[in-house]
Amino acid sequence: MINTTSMKHIRLVKAGTILCLFLLAIAFQTATAQSSELTADEILDKVDDLYRGDSSQGTMTMTIKTEHWTRELTLEYWSLGKEKSLFRILAPKKEKGTATLKCDRDIWNYLPKVNRTIKLPSSMMSQSWMGSHFTNDDLVKESRFTDDYTFEKSFDGERDGQNIIEITCIPHEDAAVVWGKVIVIVEQDSFIPLEISYYDEDMELARTMRFSDVKDIGDRKLPVSMIVIPADKPDESTEVTYDEINFNVEIDEEFFSLRNLQDR
Amino acid sequence: MLSIRLAWRNLWRNKRRTLITLLALAVNTAVLITTFALMDGYIENAVRYATDLLTGEAQIHANEYLEDHSLYKTIDNPDEIIAKAKSHGINASPRVYGFGLLSVGNKSAGVMFEGVNPELDKQAFTLHEHLQGDGRFVSNKADKGMVLGKKLAKTLNVKIGSEIIAVVQAADGSLGTDIYTVSGILKTAGEKLDRSTAICHIDDFRELFVMENAVHEIALNSFRGVELEEIKPLLGTTIDGLEFKTWRQLNPSLSQMVDMSHVGMGIFATIFFIVAGLGVMNTMLMATYDRIREFGILKAIGTSPMAIIRDILVEAMMMSVIAICIGFVLGLATSYYLSIHGIDMSGVGGDVTFAGIAFDPIWKAVIHPASFIEPMAMMCVISVLASIYPAVIAARLKPVEAMNHV
Numbered sequence: 001m002i003n004t005t006s007m008k009h010i011r012l013v014k015a016g017t018i019l020c021l022f023l024l025a026i027a028f029q030t031a032t033a034q035s036s037e038l039t040a041d042e043i044l045d046k047v048d049d050l051y052r053g054d055s056s057q058g059t060m061t062m063t064i065k066t067e068h069w070t071r072e073l074t075l076e077y078w079s080l081g082k083e084k085s086l087f088r089i090l091a092p093k094k095e096k097g098t099a100t101l102k103c104d105r106d107i108w109n110y111l112p113k114v115n116r117t118i119k120l121p122s123s124m125m126s127q128s129w130m131g132s133h134f135t136n137d138d139l140v141k142e143s144r145f146t147d148d149y150t151f152e153k154s155f156d157g158e159r160d161g162q163n164i165i166e167i168t169c170i171p172h173e174d175a176a177v178v179w180g181k182v183i184v185i186v187e188q189d190s191f192i193p194l195e196i197s198y199y200d201e202d203m204e205l206a207r208t209m210r211f212s213d214v215k216d217i218g219d220r221k222l223p224v225s226m227i228v229i230p231a232d233k234p235d236e237s238t239e240v241t242y243d244e245i246n247f248n249v250e251i252d253e254e255f256f257s258l259r260n261l262q263d264r
Numbered sequence: 265m266l267s268i269r270l271a272w273r274n275l276w277r278n279k280r281r282t283l284i285t286l287l288a289l290a291v292n293t294a295v296l297i298t299t300f301a302l303m304d305g306y307i308e309n310a311v312r313y314a315t316d317l318l319t320g321e322a323q324i325h326a327n328e329y330l331e332d333h334s335l336y337k338t339i340d341n342p343d344e345i346i347a348k349a350k351s352h353g354i355n356a357s358p359r360v361y362g363f364g365l366l367s368v369g370n371k372s373a374g375v376m377f378e379g380v381n382p383e384l385d386k387q388a389f390t391l392h393e394h395l396q397g398d399g400r401f402v403s404n405k406a407d408k409g410m411v412l413g414k415k416l417a418k419t420l421n422v423k424i425g426s427e428i429i430a431v432v433q434a435a436d437g438s439l440g441t442d443i444y445t446v447s448g449i450l451k452t453a454g455e456k457l458d459r460s461t462a463i464c465h466i467d468d469f470r471e472l473f474v475m476e477n478a479v480h481e482i483a484l485n486s487f488r489g490v491e492l493e494e495i496k497p498l499l500g501t502t503i504d505g506l507e508f509k510t511w512r513q514l515n516p517s518l519s520q521m522v523d524m525s526h527v528g529m530g531i532f533a534t535i536f537f538i539v540a541g542l543g544v545m546n547t548m549l550m551a552t553y554d555r556i557r558e559f560g561i562l563k564a565i566g567t568s569p570m571a572i573i574r575d576i577l578v579e580a581m582m583m584s585v586i587a588i589c590i591g592f593v594l595g596l597a598t599s600y601y602l603s604i605h606g607i608d609m610s611g612v613g614g615d616v617t618f619a620g621i622a623f624d625p626i627w628k629a630v631i632h633p634a635s636f637i638e639p640m641a642m643m644c645v646i647s648v649l650a651s652i653y654p655a656v657i658a659a660r661l662k663p664v665e666a667m668n669h670v
Contacts, residue, residue, distance in 0.1 A: 064437065066437065067336075068336050068435070068437070069435075069436050069437035070437075071436075071437045071438070092438075094438050094439070095438065095439050098439060109431070111429065111431065111439075111441040113441045113442070114429055114441050114442060114443045116367075116429050116443075118365070118367035118372055118429055118431060119367070119370050119371075119372060120365075120372065121365075121371075121372045121373060121374070
């Protein structure tokens with residue numbers, strides 16, 4: 001079982017991870033003018049490489065809609081590379097101070113009401129939880145895309161009035177991946193992500209992630225809003241909007257400690 | 265009277281043969297009685313564990329609750345149903361369930377939280393007595409006490425008095441957290457309960473999950489005071505629009521096992537009866553052949569075939585009655601012994617569980633008049649039926665041929 005906060009955190013981290021990936025992809029693209037000649041593997045492999053070692057800090061608003069409730073959370077987050085991240089809830093009041101630390105493949109939650117830190121059991125990692133549109137595994141997954149998937153540019157051209165590249169990712173037979181297929185759609189020139197669709201092992205659509213609201217953040221262009229919609233519950237969604245993002249902030253590994261999870 | 269005296273004398277003409285048959289019949293009866301008593305004990309134990317521990321004879325849920333155990337599928341009128349059940353002498357226990365995480369130090373486990381009303385649950389079920397050592401059940405007043413399944417307590421490495429953290433997603437989507445104290449640890453009670461159940465007071469649960477007044481399940485148990493089929497009609501319109509299921513529907517594999525046990529017993533008993541019948545037939549047939557000349561004379565002096573049949577049947581009946589009396593005493597003694605001491609099955613396979621239900625490892629017999637009368641009456645009938653064939657042979661003898669028989 002995972003609590004609300006960490007679910008949100010998971011969504012956030014996942015969202016953050018993907019966003020960061022694409023941010024870096026964009027950064028990479030601007031550096032190499034002929035990027036569109038790269039194969040899908042190369043693009044995402046370089047994204048993987050570039051992503052490592054990056055750090056960021058920011059605040060975000062998360063709106064979760066389910067059949068039974070709708071809530072909005074404000075969070076502050078810090079991340080260092082792919083391995084470490086920390087999230088802290090700023091609002092609403094009931095959960096204020098609740099924090100999640102992701103360190104390699106482990107997840108800890110600090111619960112201010114009971115003043116305790118708990119570790120999420122590994123048996124919970126691959127599960128999807130009540131109303132959750134993400135799994136814990138989304139949060140801790142660190143393996144490279146090319147380790148787990150075979151890539152293929154399945155479409156390159158105009159679709160619905162937009163120039164896009166569609167990349168179909170099929171997992172290797174022995175890869176520890178829960179998806180049967182992942183389809184990534186990016187804008188043709190900028191490589192800004194537009195949509196990612198996740199298919200389960202029966203090749204049924206499981207969830208869709210859509211990116212929107214492209215803004216200039218520092219010297220980059222990126223979508224600051226993303227929404228996740230589970231395929232079986234189209235009325236439910238989790239929307240994340242970045243209110244503030246800072247890249248390459250001064251932050252060291254010590255910051256991501258259990259001690260820091262509670263303090264501050 | 266004459267035929268009884270005749271039969272008695274005839275029986276003891278060949279003492280050894282009669283005694284052997286008598287003994288075989290007696291042992292047969294005794295074994296049948298004991299087996300019936302043991303099977304009754306087994307089934308009763310199974311049903312008792314299936315119902316009295318916590319499942320109840322029947323359960324009521326909101327429609328489709330059992331499909332996904334959704335937090336939001338609650339029963340609207342629990343108090344009305346409970347009152348109605350009580351008025352018919354059926355104990356009712358309201359419960360709430362929710363999935364969550366329990367954590368102690370570095371150890372955590374996903375659990376099914378179960379909120380109970382301890383006062384009502386103690387009246388209806390025996391789970392509160394099913395605790396290890398000096399543990400206590402959830403107190404009547406909500407005091408954040410928690411009872412854990414056996415394997416769950418082991419996973420979390422907690423003892424009675426340990427502090428545990430509960431983390432859940434509450435019904436309003438918020439994060440519910442609280443500190444509980446382990447007040448008791450259950451004995452083996454089936455896989456699901458052992459591994460993932462954490463029981464607390466219904467009010468504590470409602471606070472944790474932010475669910476005022478919610479009830480997901482009402483478990484009913486009359487300790488067999490009310491027939492299973494009677495329960496639903498007794499509740500009338502109070503359960504309209506809700507799902508009503510008896511334990512047989514809730515645990516079909518156990519229900520099937522109980523039915524299969526009856527079938528198995530039937531087959532077992534049939535074999536015994538056939539063997540017993542053949543034994544009697546053999547004795548009576550031999551006795552008839554021994555006495556062919558006598559029957560010839562009897563017929564020659566005008567005895568009717570019916571009288572001969574009657575004599576032989578009385579003889580068989582007398583033998584079986586004596587044997588059954590001995591068998592009854594033997595069987596009663598064995599059953600009585602087994603109903604008190606039982607057979608210790610723990611050496612065979614440790615904790616005994618079947619269909620998710622834990623059984624008492626001591627297999628005890630249960631003495632029901634039915635489990636005596638049935639085999640005894642059947643044995644008597646079979647003995648008489650088995651003697652018809654020899655009796656008919658005797659009755660149809662031709663006097664002259666019979667008298668010349670060597």
